[in-house]
Amino acid sequence: MIEIKGLTKKYGSFYALNDLNLTLSEGTVFGFVGANGAGKSTTFSILATLLQPTSGDAFINGKSVKTDSHEVRKQIGYMPDFFGVYDQLKADEYLDFYGASYGIPEAEREILIPQLLELVNLTHKRYEYVDLLSRGMKQRLCLARALIHDPNVLILDEPASGLDPRARVEMRDILKQLKGMGKTILISSHILPELAEMCDEIGVIDGGRLIAHGTVHEIQAQLAGERYISVKIKGLLENAIIFFEEDPFVSNVETNTEKNILTFNYRGSEDDQIDLLKKALDNQLRIVSFSEAETDLEDVFMEITKGAK
Amino acid sequence: MKQSLSNPVLVKEIKLRFRSLKSFTGILFYLIAMAIFVFGFIMLTTSFTGTGYFRPEESFFMFAMLTFIQLGLILFITPGLTAGAISTEREKQTLNILLTTSQTSFQIIIGKLTSSIAFLLLLLVAGLPIYSMVFLFGGVSPGQLGVIFLFFFLTMLAVGGIGIMYSTIIRKTIVAMIATYGTMIFLAGVTGFIYLVITGINTMGGAGVPTSSPIGHFFASINPVVLILTLITPQSDEFITSTTLIDFPIWIGYTIFYVLITILTIFIAVKKLRVNMKRAK
Numbered sequence: 276m277i278e279i280k281g282l283t284k285k286y287g288s289f290y291a292l293n294d295l296n297l298t299l300s301e302g303t304v305f306g307f308v309g310a311n312g313a314g315k316s317t318t319f320s321i322l323a324t325l326l327q328p329t330s331g332d333a334f335i336n337g338k339s340v341k342t343d344s345h346e347v348r349k350q351i352g353y354m355p356d357f358f359g360v361y362d363q364l365k366a367d368e369y370l371d372f373y374g375a376s377y378g379i380p381e382a383e384r385e386i387l388i389p390q391l392l393e394l395v396n397l398t399h400k401r402y403e404y405v406d407l408l409s410r411g412m413k414q415r416l417c418l419a420r421a422l423i424h425d426p427n428v429l430i431l432d433e434p435a436s437g438l439d440p441r442a443r444v445e446m447r448d449i450l451k452q453l454k455g456m457g458k459t460i461l462i463s464s465h466i467l468p469e470l471a472e473m474c475d476e477i478g479v480i481d482g483g484r485l486i487a488h489g490t491v492h493e494i495q496a497q498l499a500g501e502r503y504i505s506v507k508i509k510g511l512l513e514n515a516i517i518f519f520e521e522d523p524f525v526s527n528v529e530t531n532t533e534k535n536i537l538t539f540n541y542r543g544s545e546d547d548q549i550d551l552l553k554k555a556l557d558n559q560l561r562i563v564s565f566s567e568a569e570t571d572l573e574d575v576f577m578e579i580t581k582g583a584k
Numbered sequence: 585m586k587q588s589l590s591n592p593v594l595v596k597e598i599k600l601r602f603r604s605l606k607s608f609t610g611i612l613f614y615l616i617a618m619a620i621f622v623f624g625f626i627m628l629t630t631s632f633t634g635t636g637y638f639r640p641e642e643s644f645f646m647f648a649m650l651t652f653i654q655l656g657l658i659l660f661i662t663p664g665l666t667a668g669a670i671s672t673e674r675e676k677q678t679l680n681i682l683l684t685t686s687q688t689s690f691q692i693i694i695g696k697l698t699s700s701i702a703f704l705l706l707l708l709v710a711g712l713p714i715y716s717m718v719f720l721f722g723g724v725s726p727g728q729l730g731v732i733f734l735f736f737f738l739t740m741l742a743v744g745g746i747g748i749m750y751s752t753i754i755r756k757t758i759v760a761m762i763a764t765y766g767t768m769i770f771l772a773g774v775t776g777f778i779y780l781v782i783t784g785i786n787t788m789g790g791a792g793v794p795t796s797s798p799i800g801h802f803f804a805s806i807n808p809v810v811l812i813l814t815l816i817t818p819q820s821d822e823f824i825t826s827t828t829l830i831d832f833p834i835w836i837g838y839t840i841f842y843v844l845i846t847i848l849t850i851f852i853a854v855k856k857l858r859v860n861m862k863r864a865k
Contacts, residue, residue, distance in 0.1 A: 325680055348685065355681065357677050358680070376685035377685055
């Protein structure tokens with residue numbers, strides 16, 4: 276379980292993080308969304324015991340990152356957004372070094388290392404020098420490294436950044452496996468739809484403040500209470516445009532004349548939406564389809580962060 | 585027991601260091617240079633004297649020369665090996681990951697320091713067979729060599745500590761190197777100069793009669809060149825006593841100062857390693 280209470284980090288008068296409060300139960304996969312400099316990495320650095328907060332505290336399984344950092348380190352697996360590798364170490368030696376750094380006995384390490392390499396699909400690279408591995412392989416190896424002491428909390432700062440689409444998919448599959456193992460995972464990413472797919476909860480951070488937090492659907496619902504409606508019409512669009520523009524809950528009517536589709540934002544309730552459809556049919560509009568379009572998470576993010584500014 | 589004694593950073597560093605071609609070529613060239621010096625010295629001495637043999641006094645002179653060369657080597661190489669120990673990890677972006685492991689700051693610092701010193705020790709030990717040539721010709725006792733090696737070790741520890749400390753508190757390796765070499769120049773050169781100036785002023789101020797000068801004695805005591813000189817020729821210790829009027833063996837002052845420096849620098853390095861994660865008051 277992770278508890279963040281009033282976490283604040285100040286550099287002079289600049290707030291990198293401002294009164295962050297968050298509680299995540301065990302086994303949750305939490306996606307942290309925010310623009311560059313929003314405060315994601317600062318939050319992760321504090322949770323990873325690399326940075327002391329100016330005020331507030333965070334607790335990993337009840338252990339404070341401020342006063343019990345040594346215990347916290349045993350319970351977390353941290354993967355930074357940028358990291359280097361040692362030039363002259365082979366993949367298994369790399370994992371062996373970190374295993375020893377966590378005090379895992381040599382005999383256990385010998386069993387663990389092949390298992391971890393298999394988990395991240397790097398068994399065939401076991402005896403390769405780590406600096407010769409591709410970016411995606413290094414990211415996966417770093418993830419294996421973060422898992423070597425079997426932590427129950429994983430803090431992954433943009434694990435898929437800079438990866439090609441195939442490597443991204445591989446990384447996502449591994450994370451799904453870890454989710455299946457019951458790990459609590461905090462993950463930040465710019466690939467927002469990917470987060471939506473694997474995260475139980477999402478937090479949007481902007482200017483050091485958590486401006487939205489909830490499940491993916493809850494976040495989408497926060498989009499100013501608006502829905503995005505798409506209507507396919509048979510015949511002339513003009514009448515339909517006039518009809519929908521007259522409705523008080525409709526705004527931003529746009530048309531696609533090639534496909535005969537009309538789209539607009541709708542602020543009314545679901546009952547109002549039913550009435551709108553009924554009225555449209557009563558007005559002899561020939562409606563082929565009337566549907567609520569799925570809001571893209573990136574649109575949600577843009578909308579929420581725009582509001583915050 | 586084995587687990588508690590082994591230091592992962594030390595094991596990793598030794599592995600990395602000895603995989604690098606630089607380490608082997610470094611040792612090779614060091615041994616070649618030493619061999620050229622020793623055999624060249626013997627050849628030149630025997631041919632100049634025309635006697636065809638090497639006397640104990642000449643053997644002692646060669647021993648003194650070799651000792652100062654090795655001291656220079658320690659003072660020159662140790663900063664290079666240690667001043668980048670932590671800052672290089674920072675520059676290569678491997679430090680953050682290392683700091684999130686269960687290793688304590690002390691373990692990390694000691695691992696880095698001992699691995700650097702282990703390499704220097706290897707250099708010295710590898711050179712021992714050549715160094716031991718002096719025993720063939722007499723003039724030097726194995727005990728004397730042992731004492732000198734002990735002080736070499738102490739000097740390495742202190743200089744290594746200084747390098748690690750700078751490497752921890754200064755972000756850039758190049759700046760940490762400059763700071764460490766600067767400190768070395770101060771300890772090995774400037775202190776000797778200060779001693780000479782102070783004793784000179786004392787002698788002139790007292791109309792040719794020297795007055796007691798604890799500061800002058802202190803600066804002489806912390807100079808590694810002066811220490812080695814007093815170890816090789818005990819008369820030089822008496823000379824320093826006569827110029828400062830402080831009857832305190834140089835080697836004791838040196839030991840106290842360098843042990844304190846070692847402890848202090850390691851302490852600072854340990855405290856500053858996780859500087860962003862100071863314990864809340």
